[in-house]
Structures are given as C-alpha cells and as structure tokens.
Amino acid sequence: MSFLEFLLLLLVAYYVIYVLLWIVLDCNVALWFKSKFGVSLSSMRGQVVWITGASSGIGRSLALSLARHGVRLVLSARRVEQLEVVQEECLAAARGLLATKDVLILPMDMLQLQRHESNLFTVLNHFDRLDVLVNNAGRSQRASWTDIEIEVDRELFELDVFSVVHLTRLVVRYFIEQNGGRGHVAATSSIAGFGPVPFSATYCAAKHALNAYLLSLKLEMRKLDVTIFAPGPIATDFLQEAFTGEQGAKxxxxxANQKRMTADRCGELFAVALANKMDLTWCGLFPVNLLAYCARNPTLTKILGQFMTEQTLNKIREGKL
Ligand SMILES: NC(=O)c1ccc[n+]([C@@H]2O[C@H](COP(=O)([O-])OP(=O)(O)OC[C@H]3O[C@@H](n4cnc5c(N)ncnc54)[C@H](OP(=O)(O)O)[C@@H]3O)[C@@H](O)[C@H]2O)c1
Known part of the structure; x- marks a missing residue:
C-alpha cells in the first residue's frame, strides 16, 4: 500500500467512525467530547446564571445541574409556586454549596418587555453581578401550515424571538458597560431551528430567526460568549402549552409514552455546553441526532425531504419511530 493509499484509508476510516458516532451518541460529537474531557461544571461555581423558563422542563433540569456544582441562580417564569419548588430542589441538589439567598426567584412574564429592565436591576441589586443569561422560556407549536392564523405567527414570534432579543440586548449592554463586552448569553433553540420540520412552521421559523439573531450578535461582539443549545424531542410538558394554528388555543x-430524551439528561448536556462556552450544540436520541447532522447540510436536507414523507419525519419527532 502506497503512502497516499494509506492516507486515503485513514480519511475514509475517520469519516466512517464520525458518522457512526452520529448514530451512537445522543448529542453532537463535540459536546460529547467536552462532557468527557472538557472543562468541569465546577469551574462555574460562584457564577450567577439567570435562567428564564426555569419553572419546569429543560430550564428546571439545567438549574439542578448547575446547582449541584454551586452555581448561583436566578429562576424566572410566571408560575411562582413552581419556581419555589425548583428553588427547594436546587438547594437540596447543591448539598450545602448554596444558601437560600444564592437561588433567587424572579417571577417574570417574558412578554412584558417594559419590565425586563427592572428585572435586570433586581438581579444586579441582589447579586451585584450577572455572568450568564440563559433564554430558555418558549412555547412550541403543532399545526398544519395552511391553517395557521397570522395572529399565531405574531404571538409565537413575540415570545420565542422578540422577548428573547429584547432581554438579551439589555444584558449585552450591561456586559459592555461593566465588562468591556465580556459575558455569556445562551438560548434554548431547537433542532427545528436547523432545517424545515412539518406541522410547526411558525415555531421552526422562530428558532431559525433566534439562531440568526444570536449568530449575528457573536460576529459583532467577539469577546461575548454565545451558546445556542438545540435539543431534539425532550420529555417535558411542552406539548400541553404548545401553540396550534388557532389564536388562543393550546x-x-x-x-408520555413517546421516545424522548429525559429532561435531566438534556439539562446536564446544556450545562456542559455552558461550562465549555460552546457556540452551537445539540442533543437527541437516535435517529434525531443523525437527522440533526443531515439538517445542517442543505444537500442532505434535500435528499432527506425526498426519501422521507412528512408523516415519517413527524413520527420521529413525536418519538413514535
Ligand atoms: N421539549 C422539547 O422537546 C423541546 C425541544 C426543543 C426545544 N425546546 C425548547 O425548550 C424550551 C423549554 O421548553 P420545555 O420543553 O422545557 O417546556 P416547558 O416545560 O413547557 O417549559 C417552558 C418554560 O417556559 C416558561 N414560559 C412560557 N411562557 C412564558 C412567558 N410568557 N414568560 C415567562 N416564561 C414563560 C414556562 O414557565 P411558566 O409557565 O411558569 O411561565 C416554562 O418554565 C423552549 O424554548 C422550547 O422551545 C423544547
């Protein structure tokens, strides 16, 4: 075998193993690598992380993962009683690393933009610093494209995009004034933000828009860390609250009974992405992880669209395949 043939063989082996990892792992390869060999979550001990949508699901699980390592938290959402439960769970998970004052409950409706600034002041008055903002609050959607009322398009964008952009701008301005632009903002996007998905057109467009906003921000502010975390199907209650095509409907x-990644595993991976200041990461059980890689490549996306019906894609998404 010539040296050139040997190099070619190595290259082929590399790609075969790489694609196998897409099938075997439950997240992108870089995130898996960081979860094994990257910076430990303990490196974030003492930092202040503000999580929106912390009252349930992914936000709650992320809060628990961070609390275990002594990260101070601001928990925001509308349901105060749920936030109180999460606060208690965080203190228990921290095993003495955090006191009650280290886990602040900050009730907040993301849609009330006029209150974002005073909410930020509350955080700064309490902790005198903010290290990471995690924009996690959001609602999904299930609806046929043709049935969606334009009011739903607007309302979904208000919550999943504009409220996030508004809060992030305030926090980034604070980072500029206080730290010369150093700081960290993150958002829970979705694999639906990588490529088209059926029966969630507005949601899919909103997560694409969110990604574009944050990637543009990163280009303008090189000192800022920006993490886009894109989960596939996760076992939370989010389908209860999801938009449909009709205004006001849920x-x-x-x-339940769908094949989905647990919220705890998702929160754990999200925390790894934050500790390692990763820019774009994702997670999902087979075959979602594989599809996420394909969705990031326009040619593969086109091929997938030709070989898989919208019903098949939807079944994968609903954990029925
Ligand atoms: N589960 C999945 O399969 C999946 C997949 C990809 C991406 N995601 C994304 O993950 C994020 C979290 O969703 P989840 O699955 O964890 O669902 P979830 O349990 O329903 O969590 C949604 C969170 O958002 C909060 N929220 C909703 N509307 C709000 C508002 N107007 N103001 C403030 N907070 C609000 C909710 O709290 P309150 O009701 O107490 O306000 C709740 O804490 C969302 O951005 C979603 O798009 C989820």
Missing part, C-alpha cells in the same frame, strides 16, 4: 397533549 395543543394540550402529553409526551
């Missing part, structure tokens, strides 16, 4: 379905 999908009201459960994710």
């Amino acid at each position: 999908y009201g379905q459960s994710t």
Whole structure:
C-alpha cells in the first residue's frame, strides 16, 4: 500500500467512525467530547446564571445541574409556586454549596418587555453581578401550515424571538458597560431551528430567526460568549402549552409514552455546553441526532425531504419511530 493509499484509508476510516458516532451518541460529537474531557461544571461555581423558563422542563433540569456544582441562580417564569419548588430542589441538589439567598426567584412574564429592565436591576441589586443569561422560556407549536392564523405567527414570534432579543440586548449592554463586552448569553433553540420540520412552521421559523439573531450578535461582539443549545424531542410538558394554528388555543397533549430524551439528561448536556462556552450544540436520541447532522447540510436536507414523507419525519419527532 502506497503512502497516499494509506492516507486515503485513514480519511475514509475517520469519516466512517464520525458518522457512526452520529448514530451512537445522543448529542453532537463535540459536546460529547467536552462532557468527557472538557472543562468541569465546577469551574462555574460562584457564577450567577439567570435562567428564564426555569419553572419546569429543560430550564428546571439545567438549574439542578448547575446547582449541584454551586452555581448561583436566578429562576424566572410566571408560575411562582413552581419556581419555589425548583428553588427547594436546587438547594437540596447543591448539598450545602448554596444558601437560600444564592437561588433567587424572579417571577417574570417574558412578554412584558417594559419590565425586563427592572428585572435586570433586581438581579444586579441582589447579586451585584450577572455572568450568564440563559433564554430558555418558549412555547412550541403543532399545526398544519395552511391553517395557521397570522395572529399565531405574531404571538409565537413575540415570545420565542422578540422577548428573547429584547432581554438579551439589555444584558449585552450591561456586559459592555461593566465588562468591556465580556459575558455569556445562551438560548434554548431547537433542532427545528436547523432545517424545515412539518406541522410547526411558525415555531421552526422562530428558532431559525433566534439562531440568526444570536449568530449575528457573536460576529459583532467577539469577546461575548454565545451558546445556542438545540435539543431534539425532550420529555417535558411542552406539548400541553404548545401553540396550534388557532389564536388562543393550546395543543394540550402529553409526551408520555413517546421516545424522548429525559429532561435531566438534556439539562446536564446544556450545562456542559455552558461550562465549555460552546457556540452551537445539540442533543437527541437516535435517529434525531443523525437527522440533526443531515439538517445542517442543505444537500442532505434535500435528499432527506425526498426519501422521507412528512408523516415519517413527524413520527420521529413525536418519538413514535
Ligand atoms: N421539549 C422539547 O422537546 C423541546 C425541544 C426543543 C426545544 N425546546 C425548547 O425548550 C424550551 C423549554 O421548553 P420545555 O420543553 O422545557 O417546556 P416547558 O416545560 O413547557 O417549559 C417552558 C418554560 O417556559 C416558561 N414560559 C412560557 N411562557 C412564558 C412567558 N410568557 N414568560 C415567562 N416564561 C414563560 C414556562 O414557565 P411558566 O409557565 O411558569 O411561565 C416554562 O418554565 C423552549 O424554548 C422550547 O422551545 C423544547
């Protein structure tokens, strides 16, 4: 075998192993690598992380993962009683690393933009610093493209995009004034933000828009860390609250008995992405992780669209395949 043939063989082996990892792992390869060999979550001990949508699901699990390592937290959402439960759970998970004053409950409706600034002041008055903002609050959608009322398009964008952009701008301005632009903002996007998905057109467009906003921000502010975390199907209650195509309606379905990643695993991976200041990461069980890699490549996306019907893609998404 010539040296050139040997190099070619190595290259082929590299790609075969790489694609196998897409099948075997439950997240992108770089995130898996960081979870094994990257910076430990303990490196964030003492930092202040503000999580929106912390009252349930992914936000709650992320809060628990960070609390275990002594990260101080601001928990925001609308349901105060739920936030109180999460606060207690965080203190228990911290095993003495955090006191009650280290886990601040900050009730907040993301749609009330006029209150974002005073909410930020509350955080700064309490902790005298903010290290990371995690924009996690959001609602999904299930609806046929043709049935979606324009009011739903607007309302979903208000919550999943504009409220996030508004809060992030305030926090980034604070980072500029206080730290010369150093700081960290993150958002829970979705694999639906990488490529088209059926029966969630507005949601899919909103997560694409969110990614574009944050990637543009990163280009303008090189000292700022920006983390886009994109989960596939996760076992939370989010389908209960999901938008439909009709204004004011909620999908009201459960994710029970669907094949989905647990919220705890998702929160753990999200925390790794934050500790390692990763820019774009994702997670999902097979075949979602594989599809996420394909969705990031326009040619593969086109091929997938030709070989898989919208029903098949939807079944994968609902954890029925
Ligand atoms: N589960 C999945 O399969 C999946 C997949 C990809 C991406 N995601 C994303 O993950 C994020 C979290 O969703 P989840 O799955 O964890 O669902 P979830 O349990 O329903 O969490 C949604 C969170 O957002 C909060 N929220 C909703 N509307 C709000 C508002 N107007 N103001 C403030 N907070 C609000 C909710 O709290 P209150 O009701 O107490 O306000 C709740 O804490 C979302 O951005 C979602 O798009 C989820």
